[in-house]
Amino acid sequence: MKLLAKYNRVTIPITIATLLISSIAFYFIIHHVLVHQLDKDLLIEKQEILHHIDETGALPEVSDYKDQQINFTISRDRPMKNKFSTQTVYDSSEGEEKTFSRLDFPVSANGITYIATVKKSQQETEDIVRLILMITFAVIAFLLLILSIASRFLLGKLWQPFNNTIEQLKQFNLQGKNEIELLKTNVDEFTDLNNAAFLMTQKVNTDYELLKSFTENASHEIQTPLAIIKTKLELLSQSENLAEAQVNAIQSLNDATTRLSKLNQSLLLLTKIENRQFATTEKVNIASVLLGYLDNFEELAETKNINIQKNIPTELLVEMNESLAEILISNMIINAIKHNHKGGTIDVDIEDHTLFISNTGHTPTNGTADYFERFKKDTASNDSLGLGLSIVKKICETYGFLVSYKYERERHVVSVQFTAGS
Amino acid sequence: MKILIIEDEKELSTGIADYLSSQDYTCDVAADFAEGIYKIEYNEYDCILLDISLPGGSGLKILEQLKEDKKTDGVLIISAKNSLDDKIRGLNLGADDYLPKPFHLSELNARIAAIIRRKKFDGNNLIEFHNLSIDTQNKTVNVNKNPVELTKKEYELLLYFISNKKRLISKDAIAEHLWGNDMSGNFDFIYTHIKNLRKKLLDAGGTDYIKSVYGMGYKFTNQ
Numbered sequence: 001m002k003l004l005a006k007y008n009r010v011t012i013p014i015t016i017a018t019l020l021i022s023s024i025a026f027y028f029i030i031h032h033v034l035v036h037q038l039d040k041d042l043l044i045e046k047q048e049i050l051h052h053i054d055e056t057g058a059l060p061e062v063s064d065y066k067d068q069q070i071n072f073t074i075s076r077d078r079p080m081k082n083k084f085s086t087q088t089v090y091d092s093s094e095g096e097e098k099t100f101s102r103l104d105f106p107v108s109a110n111g112i113t114y115i116a117t118v119k120k121s122q123q124e125t126e127d128i129v130r131l132i133l134m135i136t137f138a139v140i141a142f143l144l145l146i147l148s149i150a151s152r153f154l155l156g157k158l159w160q161p162f163n164n165t166i167e168q169l170k171q172f173n174l175q176g177k178n179e180i181e182l183l184k185t186n187v188d189e190f191t192d193l194n195n196a197a198f199l200m201t202q203k204v205n206t207d208y209e210l211l212k213s214f215t216e217n218a219s220h221e222i223q224t225p226l227a228i229i230k231t232k233l234e235l236l237s238q239s240e241n242l243a244e245a246q247v248n249a250i251q252s253l254n255d256a257t258t259r260l261s262k263l264n265q266s267l268l269l270l271t272k273i274e275n276r277q278f279a280t281t282e283k284v285n286i287a288s289v290l291l292g293y294l295d296n297f298e299e300l301a302e303t304k305n306i307n308i309q310k311n312i313p314t315e316l317l318v319e320m321n322e323s324l325a326e327i328l329i330s331n332m333i334i335n336a337i338k339h340n341h342k343g344g345t346i347d348v349d350i351e352d353h354t355l356f357i358s359n360t361g362h363t364p365t366n367g368t369a370d371y372f373e374r375f376k377k378d379t380a381s382n383d384s385l386g387l388g389l390s391i392v393k394k395i396c397e398t399y400g401f402l403v404s405y406k407y408e409r410e411r412h413v414v415s416v417q418f419t420a421g422s
Numbered sequence: 423m424k425i426l427i428i429e430d431e432k433e434l435s436t437g438i439a440d441y442l443s444s445q446d447y448t449c450d451v452a453a454d455f456a457e458g459i460y461k462i463e464y465n466e467y468d469c470i471l472l473d474i475s476l477p478g479g480s481g482l483k484i485l486e487q488l489k490e491d492k493k494t495d496g497v498l499i500i501s502a503k504n505s506l507d508d509k510i511r512g513l514n515l516g517a518d519d520y521l522p523k524p525f526h527l528s529e530l531n532a533r534i535a536a537i538i539r540r541k542k543f544d545g546n547n548l549i550e551f552h553n554l555s556i557d558t559q560n561k562t563v564n565v566n567k568n569p570v571e572l573t574k575k576e577y578e579l580l581l582y583f584i585s586n587k588k589r590l591i592s593k594d595a596i597a598e599h600l601w602g603n604d605m606s607g608n609f610d611f612i613y614t615h616i617k618n619l620r621k622k623l624l625d626a627g628g629t630d631y632i633k634s635v636y637g638m639g640y641k642f643t644n645q
Binding site: 216219220223224226227228229230231232234235237238244247248250251254255257258261277278296297299300303304323330 | 475592
């Protein structure tokens with residue numbers, strides 16, 4: 001729920017309630033004042049009647065107007081003082097009930113005591129009250145209208161720096177747009193937000209740079225001594241007349257060094273993919289990358305009498321980093337060759353944006369679910385680090401490709417579903 | 423042939439220089455940025471081995487300087503920073519090749535030979551070794567003037583052997599050269615390729631120059 005909606009949810013009912021309650025109070029006050037005024041008018045009328053009797057000694061004429069009626073009745077009871085009351089009379093001519101303020105008071109004329117009754121219609125009073133109420137409701141409606149318009153336009157404008165900051169943060173990307181442009185604002189809260197966002201992005205940028213350079217420096221620092229060891233071993237192996245024991249020692253050292261170096265490279269590659277350091281993407285034709293690598297490994301496969309069946313269209317364009325595409329494809333093919341047996345087969349298919357590479361090989365002895373995990377391998381062969389498939393998986397995760405492995409009909413099937421690179 | 427090795431790790435540069443000297447190259451070594459700049463200004467080299475992280479400045483600056491001076495020395499970047507950015511920038515700045523550390527000396531040697539062949543292209547793309555001759559332009563091989571049909575990998579293997587003649591080449595280095603980094607360790611494949619290559623050369627009336635060295639690898643030699 002938007003903040004404005006939440007705010008409105010509280011303020012609008014309160015506003016309406018306040019206005020309604022005050023209208024009701026207003027109604028009663030106005031009504032009271034006006035009725036009181038009518039009573040005063042009745043008293044004035046009384047004075048006029050008394051005055052008339054004083055002057056003429058006779059009762060004034062009985063009058064029967066719509067809004068004022070005067071009549072006299074002979075009082076049989078003892079005379080009373082002023083008696084105010086309200087009377088509702090059905091007016092047959094207008095077909096509705098009418099309310100009158102009524103004053104009864106005793107008058108004496110010609111020695112007879114009458115009860116004089118003066119009635120004044122409250123019609124006008126009610127009209128006024130009604131008008132006032134209508135104006136009040138109109139004011140409520142107008143106020144609500146103004147409030148909603150104001151919140152739509154004025155508040156939209158007020159929140160603009162906030163919305164801009166949010167938008168900038170959304171677009172913030174370590175590889176691409178790694179600076180945010182914030183709108184100047186004189187609202188303290190937004191200024192605070194902007195400052196915090198700015199400091200945060202700065203820190204993220206420096207941390208990222210540090211991490212990146214650490215990764216590369218670590219690679220450098222480890223590869224350099226490895227390069228020295230490897231170079232010296234190679235020179236040592238050039239020596240004539242090496243004893244068998246020495247040859248074996250050199251060979252073991254060489255193998256270990258190679259493994260160490262590859263391990264380092266693979267782990268760095270995984271880290272770099274995780275850090276999204278392969279940010280540049282382009283439309284890569286997976287089909288042609290695949291054909292290139294199959295061509296490269298064709299002779300290799302032949303030496304193991306592995307038959308490769310291809311069912312590849314001429315084009316499968318996928319938006320991704322070219323180096324990662326090559327690593328992905330070569331890892332999948334090498335995996336299929338390495339874990340194959342002599343005279344086996346490899347099927348390579350592309351269907352509906354999905355690449356399937358299946359191969360014959362050893363029946364898995366353990367579960368196959370963790371083949372994508374690092375360092376998981378079915379055999380204890382030294383020439384495999386168990387990182388190939390986890391690199392495949394990591395690359396797929398980076399781009400949201402669906403990667404899966406299954407063992408069915410005595411074949412290992414690895415598939416990658418590329419999202420359409422249209 | 424003159425080679426300049428710009429590399430701050432002394433152990434590495436002397437190792438490289440040792441190996442290359444045995445392949446009839448004259449090697450010069452620069453241990454830092456300033457020395458590197460100085461040497462490229464005053465000398466001409468057939469190939470420069472360039473490390474990127476150097477004391478005193480980036481190797482890429484040296485590359486820029488070379489291009490500014492319109493020098494045509496071949497440049498092979500050898501970097502431990504297996505960073506894609508550096509590789510792309512290096513090649514864009516006009517480096518001829520990029521070899522990440524650690525590398526096999528035989529691989530380094532083959533790459534240098536390839537660069538020099540490309541740079542000195544003036545018709546001389548024929549490599550000869552006794553009765554063997556390889557035309558690197560047309561990728562054809564002759565034994566005693568008889569053409570030999572080789573597969574792509576067999577051709578690459580032969581070229582690799584000839585580039586590193588008389589030196590021991592480890593099986594690992596061969597595997598890496600033929601199929602890239604990920605395939606090393608699979609030596610059965612190499613054995614088959616070498617067997618086939620040997621057979622084809624012998625069938626064409628050649629000599630078997632490929633000698634197995636017990637437990638280590640192979641040597642291409644006429645001795």
